Amino acid sequence: MRDPRLKKRMIIILVFLLIFFLTSYFLYSVISPDPSCSDGKQNQNEKGVDCGGVCSPCRDLSQAQDLVVRENSFVFGGNDTYDGLIKISNPNNAIGSPLFSYKAVLKDELGNVINEKIGKGFILPAETKYLVLTGFPVGQNVNPAKLDFEISAVEWEEFTQYQKPQLSIYSKRFNLLSDMVGGEVYGILRNESGFDFNLIKVNLILRDANNKLVALNSTQMNAVRSGDERDFKLIWPYQLPGEVVNIEAEAEADTYNSQNFIKTYIPDQKLPFQSY
Template sequence: MLTLTRDTKRLTIVVIYLLAFFVIGAGLYLAFKPKPTCFDGQQNQNEEGVDCGGICAMACIETIVGNDPLVREITFIPADRGRYDIVARIFNPNNDIGASSFRYALLLSDASGRELSRTTGTSFILPQETKMLLAFNLEPDQIPAKAVVELSDFQWTRLRDYRAKPELNIYSKRYVERPDQSVFGAMTGILVNESLYDFRKIRIKVVLRDAAGTPLAANQSEMQTVTVGREQDVRIVFPQPFSGAVAQVDAEVEADVYDAENFLQQYQIPKETGRSGFDYGGPGL
């Protein structure tokens, strides 16, 4: 017959009491456990987030964080009478995330990094877009050594059913020196809106480059009421002389698709035309 020692008996009794306490405690917890609700600060039931989505009336707000744009170019150009222009190009590496708004600063500094002059602005950028940022007539107190671009405050937005950026193209681009007595030169071309939308306003940015791609001069202008399919003459003037021979005309056309008021009318293009479109238009973003 098996005989338990005194220590073994004590251990057995302790284990039995602990098991009993656990069973009673678990029973009381299950009996008085509050039912999950949409206000308990926890993600339960079939909620898609904490107290949102699923059976909860409040929709979940997606937190969208995009990868920072890459700086592809930043340089300055001598302008007139000690003034300088800045040319920057940034690239958004995100596939379906754009920024409806962001802040930028373009500045000039000396060799030690001391800031000499700056200008600021706001812009937007689409997924996979390369965007040009320009600044004009900065007046530092000495000859600058370099230009710097600073980017901040990105309002990231996921574009639903995103296909392509607006098809705003300039054909027959050319630079003409001294087209008349009033200006040093001008870029001319034909703008065609090959998108599915009439736009209220667009901005055209132009950088003239030499054979090596170095910027020689820059300017920009706006056009109003750009309708689908219509050919419109473009003329961007360069009033002040600059040095170097123009070999390339770099032109960028942008339309703010995040601004619902910038859309005047949408058109449906039949599929057999083969023209690609995009799903923009304020509420569709």
Template sequence: MTSFQRGIKRVAIILVYIAIISVIATALYYLFRAKPTCTDGKRNQGEEKIDCGGPCAKCEEIPKIENIQILQKALIPAGPGKYDVLVKIKNPNALFGVAGLDYSLNFLNQEGIIVEKRDGSSFILPAQTKYVLEFNIALGEKPESFVFNVRSFRWQKFSESEEPNVVVYGREVSLPGSIGEPTQLKAKIQNRSNYDFKKVTTKVVFKDVEGMPVAVNQTDSNDVRANEEREVIFNWNTVLPKNIDLQSIEIEPEVNAFGSENFMKKYGSPEQYQSYDVDDAK
């Protein structure tokens, strides 16, 4: 056997050993490797994205969520140097609400300089239109304008959209017969839902004949049971405008359903999505 033939034989033997080792290594890899799962944080079994799609659960699409809309603003005299604020907002999303809606009110003078600021917090349910009210803000002179800003918050998804069923009826308005007597509004609310609520906030808006808000108020009713009826009473110690339209009074019961465990068990969903500043440029 020539030296060339011996070299060929050695190469052949080496290749055979390499092939055998490769087969054994491959077999051991597939024998002992962890099987792909839908929770391993890898896209390794034909998923559309990591751990979803294909053999795994359907990938959830990031929903298109619209910003909260500001429908109306009003600055209402509430005594010497004091003002109440009304902001009407709308949530156009049918299945998304916000539990912690933090906002700020910036009051501006003629030069656009902030002369006073107030922060607050509210909430908004899916497809809800509601009033945000602030009371007795000491401003001295009436500001030129104010800006309502909603800061960052998280949307929470609902499986269904249904507002708590609290109704208003039996309203009675008592206008003052003489100077110094308060204006009073009485009404009844009833919780016609199947849930008890820790608090029902009832808001009222008086408007003039042109439809502009001229007086606001609110009161809280605590621990309102299912099907329970309560009387709510509102008093204004300041003199209200004479051109109030008694036919256009709005009374709005409001329930923070996020605080009702039973309500959220039925309608709530664990998905949450970040949102950001909503600026009122008006």
């Protein structure tokens, strides 16, 4: 390179490039987060993304404990029908099921099938909840003896942090109808969570002094926003098989279904109480 001016110019350019790259590297090392076991990157000798290596292994969902049926019973539902009550619990503290299938079969004392219902449900980690199955048709003079219940095709999801919606029910009361046949329950649902829901379901379980099932019912409420209160009234227009002493009311919202949220508050389409 014979031209000293060109040589000098090249040296200046190289010095500026060196300074630029050194400055960029320094700034990146300062502001970039340290590798962690929850950064979603395979950057710590993990066998999979954030699994194995220096990070703890991902939970094997095949090792999840089965859902447990705590109660299955039935009661007369009026007009030659019976209603079924299933109480299930999830023994897994960090694993929930967004979808499972079930089959409920009403049988007589000889084991003959009277009627059956199939459906789908969901359950959060460590949750115990009711399934209220209304309207098993039966023929006249047919007396059910037992209700069999089976759970199948359980899908599992792991949670690291989640929030169960705070849905509370207040001012529950039972009244006999004016003609002394049947009764009604009144209550108030309050959405104490920070979420607006398209649909909330309320299950009602009425029991006598011996905790025996007297009546079942359920209702749904639409577009319940955070802080809203909604009153409800459910009626049983037939003679109940016992005296109502205890009212259990359970409200639930399907938090696995993003379509059940009215406003979009979910960053990157990820629920705030879920971690995959």
